[in-house]
Amino acid sequence: MEKICVAVRVRPAVSQDTPNGTYWKVEDNRISLHKSLGTPISGVSYTFDHVFDQDCSNGRVYELLTKDIIRAAVEGFNGTAFAYGQTSSGKTFTMNGSENDPGIIHRAVKDIFCEIQMTTDREFLIRVSYMEIYNEEINDLFSVENQKLQIHESLERGVFVAGLREEIVSSAEQVLKLIQLGEVNRHFGETNMNVRSSRSHTIFRMVIESKGKDTSPSDCSSLDDVIRVSVLNLVDLAGSERIAKTGAGGVRLKEGKHINKSLMVLGNVINKLSDCAKQRGHIPYRDSKLTRILQPALGGNAKTSIICTVAPEEVHVEESKGTLQFASRAKRITNCVQVNEIITDAALLKRQKLEIEELRMKLQGSHAEVLEQEIFKLRNDMLKYELEREKLAMELEEERKSHKEREQCIREQQLRIENLSSHAPFLDCDGNSNQGQEFLNQGLKEECNDSHSRKTEYSPLPDTICNVADEDTWLRMNKGYIADLDSLHITPARKVESFPSSEGTPGWSIENYRQEVQSLQKQLEHTIEERDELEKEFPAQFLFWKLPLGIVVDAFE
């Protein structure tokens, strides 16, 4: 068990406060609020693993807070470092830095490649990805066309974002170039508090696979080698904001609401985790995409450090207190950290090993550089193939789901028709028969016997019909036809007149039944047509759907 490492960083002040105001005092690893004359304000003093004042550089923050996590990631431990704090308090400055003082991400990337170079007894494979959570949707910063990506979970991969582009990389320079490209796609916006405010949470991720170098040529073909796979997340959160202060409206307001909501969920998760294990109960990781992705970093298998940034101005004192309380709770969280070693062939490195060896043999005698380039290209091609396969599998899964729903819909409608037919067995193409007359007579009798309790509200349709109507709405909603819950109106109970109790009163007649049946049949035909069209459009998926599951799985292996 290992505690999360928590630090606080106070950024330089941007405005002069009133001389009578309060101020934050930093001494060693303590931060406390003082009156202007120097008297400490009781109850507003906090201690953390580190507290950095406004003169502290990104270099020092990195050395004290993150370097160990980076080293451990190369050794096979998961790691996460994230910056938390109100808007304009210095999170992006800490993670990205400036030209003169590079931030944590830049330094981490450089260090990882240094560490790898020094670890001469292992070979490594590094993949990187960069995503943002904007308005509760996951977008790929390396590939703009990959939007609204979904989170999935599997035994082998844990929680992962399906379809996210990963690049295999071989140098720090290559990674930093990729990050630069990703930054262009990131959502920034101007608010009253920050001219360049992050409007999304960003997660830069490095997956580090490594294995011991083979000692004898015969080992090359062994598939039993242990592979270490670790995931390093470097996270720049969007800042919490008071709408009154940021002056947000329109798009900015919508973004602000999403930001605050997901940070609130993060706060809830941290709160729960900071309770002692017995009182903890359910941890609401699933309440936001951010907490779902950060789940291993919060109470899971990862070395985690949090840097909480604070704006020193007196006008932000309440927000700063909130940040420090968040930091205090985070300090109580313990993670269960262990090296991730796997012996299945899930590791990309392992699967690629044989192919690379083959290539090496073929290219023996050629120039080493050419060889390396070929290997690199092969690795990237294989990764793309992996991602494509994963995407196809997801699409297949989606198609399966919607196929199931369509089948269900057809069954429902058939049931409704049967239901109607059984209540109106007299329907022929002319709409009359003796049986129907008996049914009508009985309806009339019942209406007379019970005229007080069932006046015009009485519906001759079975109760289930109304339920089915609501079921329909539900089904449509679940199929994505209704995206906005506010637009959803529950189908009101059908208010139909009773059987005609006197001549001239409009009522539910045989004609009504016939129309209902015809309309249902039309709906059914329409659904079947829709399905046929889809089958034409995606013949492969339908072919897979018709195959037994085992064959489908094999096809993707």
Ligand SMILES: Nc1ncnc2c1ncn2[C@@H]1O[C@H](COP(=O)(O)OP(=O)(O)OP(=O)(O)O)[C@@H](O)[C@H]1O
């Ligand atoms: N430690 C620091 N030293 C010098 N300048 C800083 C420091 N921290 C922040 N700044 C400056 O303060 C401003 C706001 O910082 P930054 O954009 O990093 O805030 P943020 O917390 O990421 O805000 P948001 O949540 O709105 O994105 C920037 O101009 C940044 O350069």
